[in-house]
Amino acid sequence: MATKERNLNATAQLAAAVVPAAGRGERLGPGAPKALRELGGVPLLVHAVRALARSRAIGLVVVAAPAGGEAEVAALLDSHGLDGKDVRVVAGGATRQESVRLGLAAIPADVEVVLVHDAARPLVPVEVVDAVAAAVRAGAEAVVPAVPLADTVKRVEPQPAGRPEPVLDTPDRATLRAVQTPQGFRRDTLHEVHLKALAEESAPEPDALPPVTDDAGLVERYGGRVVVVPGHEEAFKVTRPLDLVLAEAVLARRRATDGY
Ligand SMILES: Nc1ccn([C@@H]2O[C@H](COP(=O)(O)OP(=O)(O)OP(=O)(O)O)[C@@H](O)[C@H]2O)c(=O)n1
Numbered sequence: 549m550a551t552k553e554r555n556l557n558a559t560a561q562l563a564a565a566v567v568p569a570a571g572r573g574e575r576l577g578p579g580a581p582k583a584l585r586e587l588g589g590v591p592l593l594v595h596a597v598r599a600l601a602r603s604r605a606i607g608l609v610v611v612a613a614p615a616g617g618e619a620e621v622a623a624l625l626d627s628h629g630l631d632g633k634d635v636r637v638v639a640g641g642a643t644r645q646e647s648v649r650l651g652l653a654a655i656p657a658d659v660e661v662v663l664v665h666d667a668a669r670p671l672v673p674v675e676v677v678d679a680v681a682a683a684v685r686a687g688a689e690a691v692v693p694a695v696p697l698a699d700t701v702k703r704v705e706p707q708p709a710g711r712p713e714p715v716l717d718t719p720d721r722a723t724l725r726a727v728q729t730p731q732g733f734r735r736d737t738l739h740e741v742h743l744k745a746l747a748e749e750s751a752p753e754p755d756a757l758p759p760v761t762d763d764a765g766l767v768e769r770y771g772g773r774v775v776v777v778p779g780h781e782e783a784f785k786v787t788r789p790l791d792l793v794l795a796e797a798v799l800a801r802r803r804a805t806d807g808y
């Protein structure tokens with residue numbers, strides 16, 4: 549077999565990752581799109597792609613960039629050199645779900661395992677990436693990393709701003725998990741649930757279910773089985789300004805102690 553063909557087959561054995569990175573980052577406040585905001589002088593997106601590239605399980609990373617910004621994002625990723633991984637950039641969409649679907653469409657058909665990782669989770673440890681990929685390889689159709697909750701959680705009846713919200717009940721915290729990314733999937737499963745969701749959105753029912761906020765939620769919606777592996781407290785999502793302060797502290801500690 550020719551060397552090039554052998555390499556392509558080897559790549560297909562590896563997992564691919566989709567990185568939705570087309571969000572505005574409204575909750576982080578004014579500034580550049582969130583994926584391009586800097587942490588320790590390096591854009592969040594670059595940290596997130598590097599975090600995936602550290603895993604030997606990943607052969608290809610597809611980034612869904614803000615539409616129209618693909619060339620800028622590709623140049624940015626190039627300028628940060630990414631450990632010999634195959635990194636491609638496509639246009640993202642108007643929602644996270646659409647960005648993931650567009651990223652997935654750019655993954656070669658023979659890749660069987662796909663991870664989806666937020667650009668907004670720059671500090672996920674490689675052990676989490678490896679564990680998610682390994683669980684899919686071991687037979688799970690959908691895998692999420694998650695951590696136990698530190699706070700008590702209450703279900704409430706939402707009210708207009710400023711009005712107290714009546715509490716409905718207090719779920720047993722021992723049965724709850726805060727879910728992170730990367731989430732891992734059999735490629736066929738992820739493809740199928742995204743197509744079903746797209747079809748439903750094109751012909752909405754009057755009593756349509758609320759939109760799901762993660763890809764595993766789509767698998768659940770259509771009857772698939774999702775399992776949890778341990779996440780990591782440092783895989784938190786940079787959502788609000790305080791998250792960026794915390795991320796800077798974690799990064800500074802890693803740089804001082806691990807040569808990160
Ligand atoms: N149209 C969108 C919206 C979100 N995302 C991505 O989905 C991930 C998780 O979303 P979130 O943290 O909610 O990011 P934003 O949507 O940018 O945040 P906000 O809701 O505060 O605007 C991010 O990497 C974000 O770039 C995306 O690719 N395309």
Ligand SMILES: C[C@](O)(CO)[C@H](O)COP(=O)(O)O
Pocket residue numbers: 644666727728729761762763785787
């Ligand atoms: C995918 C996710 O990061 C898992 O926790 C989360 O659901 C994204 O939520 P958001 O609504 O985009 O903040």
